[in-house]
Amino acid sequence: MRIALLVTCLNEALFPRAGMAVVTVLERLGHTVAFPPEQTCCGQLHANTGYAAPARELERHTEAAFAGHDVIVTPSGSCAAHLRAHTELPVYELSELLVDVLGVTDVGARFPHRVTYHPTCHGLRMLRLGDRPQRLLRAVSGLELVDLPEPEQCCGFGGTFALKNPGVSGAMLADKCANAVSTGAEYLAAADNSCLAHIGGGLARRPGAPKPVHYAEILAGTGAAA
Amino acid sequence: MSRHLPIVAVTPFPAAAAHELKDAQLRANLGRATRTIRDKRARVVAEVPDWEELRERAARTKDEVLDRLPELLARFERAAAAAGASVHHAADAAAANAIVAELVRAQGADRVVKIKSMATQEIGLNEALAEAGITAIETDLAELIVQLADDTPSHILVPAIHYNRSQIREIFAARMPGFSAESDEPAVLAGAAREYLRRTFLSAEVAVCGANFAVAETGSLVIVESEGNGRMCLTLPGTLIAVVGVEKLLPRMADLGDFLRLLPRSSTGERMNPYTSVFTGVTPDDGPRRLHIVLLDNGRTKTAQDPVGRAALRCIRCSACLNVCPVYERTGGHAYGSVYPGPIGAILSPQLTGQDAGANSSLPFASTLCGACYDVCPVKIDIPEILVHLRQTGPKPAAERAAMATLSWVMRDRRRWRGALRAARTGAVPLRALTRRRGGTLRRAPWPVSAWTAHRDAPLPPPESFRDWWRRTHAE
Amino acid sequence: MLSELFAERAGDYRAGVHHCTEAELPGVLAGLLAGASAVVVPPGLPQAWTRDLAGPQLPDHGLTPADLDAPGLSVLTGCAAAIAETGTIVLDTGPGQGRRLLTLVPDHHVCVVYDDRVVADVPDLFAVLPDPTRPLTMISGPSATSDIELDRVEGVHGPRRLDIVCVHADAGKEPR
Known part of the structure; x- marks a missing residue:
């Protein structure tokens, strides 16, 4: 195709x-x-x-x-x-x-890491992606998918919301980061780099936190390199 | 008018929110309470197999009301009058307050008992009555707590959601005559409110209520409540005054079937609230001898003209959107500066007042557009759509307008876009070297990026662009 | 069956739910009302219901709110309908139900619900009410509030105890 x-x-x-x-x-x-x-x-x-x-x-x-x-x-x-x-x-x-x-869930990727997945708001509630990304991730060889607590909670990015309402955005980010850290995952994956830039920027300030990664990179088998 | 209007925010939302965010106790109280109610709602909604059809139908019924508003209002007025009610019309808050004060005075009363009502909060009725020498006594437990604390409500359904039980015990101990309980068990606190208000109910001459629904077909009013304070106010005093927003209409009595299935599940997370009263005019030997209904416009007819924004008038004040809103959960209701807080408040207050009122134009930006509110709304108000619509029609800062115009000019042409990205990559070269040890993100940056780096690291542009990579790997 | 769902749902909101046959009804009511200082009796209440009551009765010939506020009063009524899905009883001030304040001011309400009065859900209610413009009171469990930490507690201004007696046509029903 x-x-x-x-x-x-x-x-x-x-x-x-x-x-x-x-x-x-x-x-x-x-x-x-x-x-x-x-x-x-x-x-x-x-x-x-x-x-x-x-x-x-x-x-x-x-x-x-x-x-x-x-x-x-x-x-x-x-x-x-x-x-x-x-x-x-x-x-x-x-x-x-x-x-x-394309009817595919196993895309032939390998990613031997512990990963948690944040379902972004647009994916969850506008596109209704459901568990499609998680199904793809579960099929990745070596990948251990761990549940993120309160997954449906917005991370607090919201485009210019993060700049116009920095206090609330920061408070939401802190909760999302705490949930991410609690999973003990090495990576936090998501379907949107806008949310990931925000969450990842917060995780970067927390020692031992998961690293942000777009789930496409995991599917490509290139997520660990960089 | 010198008094502050209860649906006009004085402080822009970001500043008001920053103030509320400092209160860790508040956030803990809100987090616990909203999580409790979210779970309860989810359980009882899951029991209803036709929930989505129910929402659809309720949305259509409310849209029908907005389409036929003048006709249905006339019909309601005729039916209510035929059943013995007196119907009054108030174009705005001041008119409604004046009508109510005059009606109370006509009974020679200097105090009224009140059922919790958003419409009377919206018009600042208690304050207006106080100026007229009339004491308004709130009889809903949460409203009573807020009134005793000299505070303002922070939630549509649970106005005292920002207090926990021990704080409420302290308020009672300081302000409620005769209160001496040591326990902060909710049952003990509720029992104290029962004792405190019982004498008041038995001696009250005038009651003031709102209405959850007003049935055009029969002229009936519907009050949905839990505690029985509503039934007390509806049946004991000789005079009852109802202040009813014109959008509360339903065309037919039979429409109540859908709405009484939707409202309790969405608001308190119950299959049905303990008490629902439906009454039509006055009934001999039962309830008040005089019923006055004040139909309140206060910006509603104007809001109904906006083809996108009008859906906000479908709202049945269930507050499900507050309970799922991640912004509300962090800030509480006071940050919104209006008696209508949360997602619904962010679209309702600026529309009822106009966006030029106070800081109300900051409210449509008090959302990440995460969409959780739309998912739970029992009348399917697409709140994110209306938030965006109000952002597009409201005022914006000049610097931002200029920046957005420049950005879109750059983005409308791929050569300009590539040039801008190249410049960003070049600028990032020295920063990349400095931040390598930390994984290549920027911790501190000058304005305007500082707004970002206050809470999180900023990413840096990559060494190779996607287009360069594409050309390198996919050259024909 | 609708009446079973009604009983289960009424119980969910901490109404006391009791089952009996028509013949057992006077005895069951006498038991439930044994502790009352007096029982308020609305006009039109079937005489059989009060036959076995031991204590004094207060027929409503214009009882005042103060009369009804006396300690230890119970009120006994029938209902216009009941809603299975939500465990709700519906009073419309018809015979055996009385004025609205009779079921409000006393601290204990006992309501008799016959199987054939139970409808499936709220929308079905408006089809069976003889006149929906009579004052309607829908009651689901005792008075309650969730105003403190959204934690539901029973007993605020309305009756703190609600007992519902489900009367079944067949005799095979054991009290639960």
């Missing part, structure tokens, strides 16, 4: 390994990945911060960039949710593509 990758602006700017991981996984499964070069940002940041007109322009820009592609994958639950709500693009979050479209 020919699959177009929407890498997302955040991943391009700060976390390109998530995009690389998606390419690695899909190519290993025998699919062809395309990278439409005009893509930049889906408009979510602008829309949620209160800027409807620029958001619409970026949504239209993204539609044009992906015109003609039948299957689009992105390693971001929130961007997938935004585009599904505001455009006609056939966008899938990675676990939806793998489990629902």
